[in-house]
Amino acid sequence: MPGAADGPDESPQALIERLDLRPSALPASEMKGWEPPTKVVARLLSPEQAAQLAEVAPGVELVVVTSEAEALAAMPGADALLGFCSDELLAAADSLHWIQVYSAGVERCVALEAMQNGGFLLTNAQHIGSPALAETSIALMMALVRGLDLYYRNQLKEEWVRDIGSPAGTFMELGGRTMLVVGLGGIGTEVARRAHGLGMRVIATRGSRREGPDYVDYVGLPHELHDLAPQADVVVNAVPLTDETRGIFDKAFFDLMKPTAFFISVGRGASTVTDDLVAALENGDIAGAGLDVTDPEPLPAGHPLWTTPRVIITPHTAARGDRGQERLFAMVRENLRRYVAGEPMLSVVDVARGY
Numbered sequence: 001m002p003g004a005a006d007g008p009d010e011s012p013q014a015l016i017e018r019l020d021l022r023p024s025a026l027p028a029s030e031m032k033g034w035e036p037p038t039k040v041v042a043r044l045l046s047p048e049q050a051a052q053l054a055e056v057a058p059g060v061e062l063v064v065v066t067s068e069a070e071a072l073a074a075m076p077g078a079d080a081l082l083g084f085c086s087d088e089l090l091a092a093a094d095s096l097h098w099i100q101v102y103s104a105g106v107e108r109c110v111a112l113e114a115m116q117n118g119g120f121l122l123t124n125a126q127h128i129g130s131p132a133l134a135e136t137s138i139a140l141m142m143a144l145v146r147g148l149d150l151y152y153r154n155q156l157k158e159e160w161v162r163d164i165g166s167p168a169g170t171f172m173e174l175g176g177r178t179m180l181v182v183g184l185g186g187i188g189t190e191v192a193r194r195a196h197g198l199g200m201r202v203i204a205t206r207g208s209r210r211e212g213p214d215y216v217d218y219v220g221l222p223h224e225l226h227d228l229a230p231q232a233d234v235v236v237n238a239v240p241l242t243d244e245t246r247g248i249f250d251k252a253f254f255d256l257m258k259p260t261a262f263f264i265s266v267g268r269g270a271s272t273v274t275d276d277l278v279a280a281l282e283n284g285d286i287a288g289a290g291l292d293v294t295d296p297e298p299l300p301a302g303h304p305l306w307t308t309p310r311v312i313i314t315p316h317t318a319a320r321g322d323r324g325q326e327r328l329f330a331m332v333r334e335n336l337r338r339y340v341a342g343e344p345m346l347s348v349v350d351v352a353r354g355y
């Protein structure tokens with residue numbers, strides 16, 4: 001296998017192992033509603049991808065689209081839809097069984113009435129953006145603990161100011177400090193791996209089981225969130241947005257965090273009660289926040305988060321990386337191969353659970 005460990009030239013099996021992509025327990029051919037597909041509608045990211053998809057779907061009509069309007073026109077007779085999920089598309093479908101979305105977050109797709117009732121097979125892009133998201137999470141944490149946000153503000157004013165005081169949490173050395181990862185899935189695990197590499201102790205919660213890698217000291221369940229919060233020097237939100245996680249980072253949670261602790265959020269904005277976060281920052285209940293996701297999005301001009309001290313914001317771009325699109329396409333192509341062959345599918349979403 002050519003290429004670096006994280007490079008684009010890897011085999012599907014290497015990608016599955018490295019990103020810990022989960023195959024379904026049942027093969028596609030044993031799933032209710034599966035039949036050998038005859039027509040697949042696919043949103044492609046580049047023209048060369050059409051031929052690469054066709055290779056793994058011999059005899060299947062592959063309709064390549066670049067917009068939702070084109071997909072809508074192609075829906076009649078389609079067995080699979082890759083790259084879109086909307087009410088209009090599901091309403092226009094007459095033989096659709098499999099939907100592959102290109103994002104990890106599926107809160108809008110699973111909320112559609114047709115999806116709730118439809119018996120569709122839904123797969124997503126869980127774990128695919130994890131390396132980039134983990135690097136952004138660590139970058140936000142590092143910037144805050146080293147006070148880079150404060151120095152950068154001074155740089156913009158061309159001011160050489162060595163004494164910035166001792167803002168809470170700043171210059172905290174990370175060795176032996178505790179990170180709480182909320183949502184130890186694809187992203188959470190990659191964040192945990194890097195934090196452990198920096199000498200941090202990592203604790204976590206996940207939704208349905210206590211499994212975790214060796215480098216995570218403790219894996220709790222959702223009801224333990226408040227017990228774990230006081231231990232954390234850094235909290236990372238990597239949890240999907242579901243009925244259970246909406247608003248879990250609220251006043252009660254921030255009150256339990258140390259005043260020297262930082263909050264990093266890369267999951268979804270609506271897991272956080274924004275007004276409570278702003279209040280916690282203003283009152284000094286927490287030391288600062290690194291936010292890739294906010295509620296609302298886009299964050300409007302004039303919103304207090306823009307100007308609250310010790311806040312670094314990236315505009316929902318943490319997943320961007322120079323290898324992400326290739327990983328996404330490799331996974332989608334492998335899933336199409338598996339679907340056509342009737343094999344177990346990767347990254348199946350539990351529609352009722354919401355992720």
Ligand SMILES: NC(=O)c1ccc[n+]([C@@H]2O[C@H](COP(=O)([O-])OP(=O)(O)OC[C@H]3O[C@@H](n4cnc5c(N)ncnc54)[C@H](OP(=O)(O)O)[C@@H]3O)[C@@H](O)[C@H]2O)c1
Nearest residue numbers: 104105126127183184185186187206207208209222240319
């Ligand atoms: N900022 C961005 O650009 C960006 C990009 C990609 C994804 N995201 C967001 O990040 C989320 C996670 O992505 P992923 O690839 O890591 O997905 P994932 O692999 O499905 O991981 C989700 C994890 O969250 C856990 N979880 C679910 N409910 C929980 C709860 N109530 N409390 C604690 N943990 C809970 C799950 O636990 P179990 O496995 O035990 O059920 C699972 O470990 C996505 O859903 C998406 O919203 C953001």
